Amino acid sequence: VTISHDVSELTAVPSTGHRRRRFSALTRSDKFWLKVMVGVPAALHIALVWIPALLTIALSFTYWDVLRPPSTIKAVGFQNYWFIFTVFDSDLFPALFNNFLLIIWLTICSMIGMLFAYLLDKNIRGGRAYQSIYYFPVVLSLAVVGFIWKSTMFSRDRGLLNTVWPGGRVDFVGDGSKLFQFDLPFLDTPLGLSKNFAALLVAMAWRHIGYVMVLYLAGLKAVDPALREAAAIDGCNEVQSFRNVVFPSLKPINVVVVVITVIEALRAYDIVAALNEQRGTDVMGTLVTRSLLGEGASDRVGFGSAYAVVLLLLCLGFIIWYVISHYRETEES
């Protein structure tokens, strides 16, 4: 069974494959303009995205005090990596662990988003209103989300989070004490979930669930109703029908949601940096920036770049997986 994932109103016309016009069939001025149309944006994109990324990789193997000219850059091999994994392990591993917690947490949120989408897809009365309400936090910056939650949810005296929190009052902005923690044999500092980071997780869920919900709503609308009817006729109950018929046909959306969830969790920066509470809430994104811009950071370019490369490597697998899965299917169609 083939399912159309096309959400635009235009009907897709089957590609005619190799009958497309060749570049060589064009006039000289056409060729010139095509080169401009690709060349200018590509040059800009490569110069400001790809080359800086490669330079960061190169800088991670060097020592440089940025107050001095680039000619003073010295190659130091893997020394920066050795430093961040041993001397600065109490910075690196808690940040990595927070990113790890974020991946798990946002994955759970994605599942809740899928559940919301599934419920709203049932053509219920007021479905549009529910959808608008669950979705609106997505249009806010995560920095602003952090401040909205700080203003009435997080505070120690009057924060609403404290009304549902069992036990004593907690300052959810500043309290870096851990909800749970464990020791790893090769680390000096225990890893765990701090109270203020847990509060940020709740605020991020507020935004993430609506985001994923909208993606799945579009996906569910594209599922052929005949499939569900067939499943119902064959005697599937709702859970079976979802697991065996609907969910598999959502595969392209699932790939997108997994990539968005993981990349979002790894790139997290705004909400942590905006609330600027370093104890307990550091993630890789803030660690990189602080090593590059923080006080007395002029000679930490090597370390900051090494942190950035670690972050890039974590993202890279998912980026490659996504690009391959997208363009392979495009080629096949």
Added chain:
Amino acid sequence: MTVVTFDDGTTMILNEQPKQRIRPARIVLHAFLITMAIAWLIPIGTAVYNSFRFYEADTQPNGVFAVPTALTLENYRDAWSVGEMGKTFGNTAFIVIPSIFLILLLSSAVAFACTRFSWRFNVSFLVLFTAGNLMPQQVMFQPLFQFFKRVPWPDVISDSNTGNLLGTKIAVIFVHVAFQTGFCTFVLANYMKTIPKELGEAASVDGAGVLRQYFQVILPLTRPALAALGTLEFTWLYNDFFWGANLLSQGDQRPVTSSIAVLNGQYATDFNLIAAASIIIALPTLIVYLLLQKQFIAGLTLGASKG
């Protein structure tokens, strides 16, 4: 309506029965959805409510939900003047409007050339743009920072004191355009693939060159996708915190979203003032969302699905 097929092949159409069977489940469903909707509105609702109340004299002793002793606009006045929001909103407009225009122009050009014509590296270029957009921004930060700091530019666009682009809004525009072109190219390429090839062929038989096909045939047909992307990009660029805060170290150049950190530093414990500032900053994107909800959701789903 439900169709039931029996083993011997006969079918029966049930009309009314299932509706009644489902009713209690529907009530549970609505109860769940309403509870969730209320939970979703509490953070912003209480923030709006308390932004009109005094903090030390009212919210702090009486609580977030209490009936107010007095309503005030003072929090808004203070947030506006301390955050210099007249100026920072201007900075945001200066950055966001030209950026959106350039992003849509450049990305539609690439998408046009890569999907309407067959040449050796067209898919490679699309891969390059798609992958570039997914990279963490921190990874390119330091080289870009040094580039803007060290390379001199003509006086027209550079900082008049240093002769380079660091600390100017132009630098932020450059970065936004380069970065977001990746996402928009991806979406527009998906969209343009669905436009029948014959349209371009017919135009070229009629003697229309590449530019004419782009401006007069393809761009008008791409208008729904451009509108959706424009809306989406508006909120993304408006909401940018990273580049605004880190490339513009002088506060007076910062866009409004990045300048919220300044308020946090000075009024960390006046929660109602923070609420008012958050509401002011959230308002433009919320208004755009309420007016253009359809465009918004179309933009996101276009990005997620395959054309």
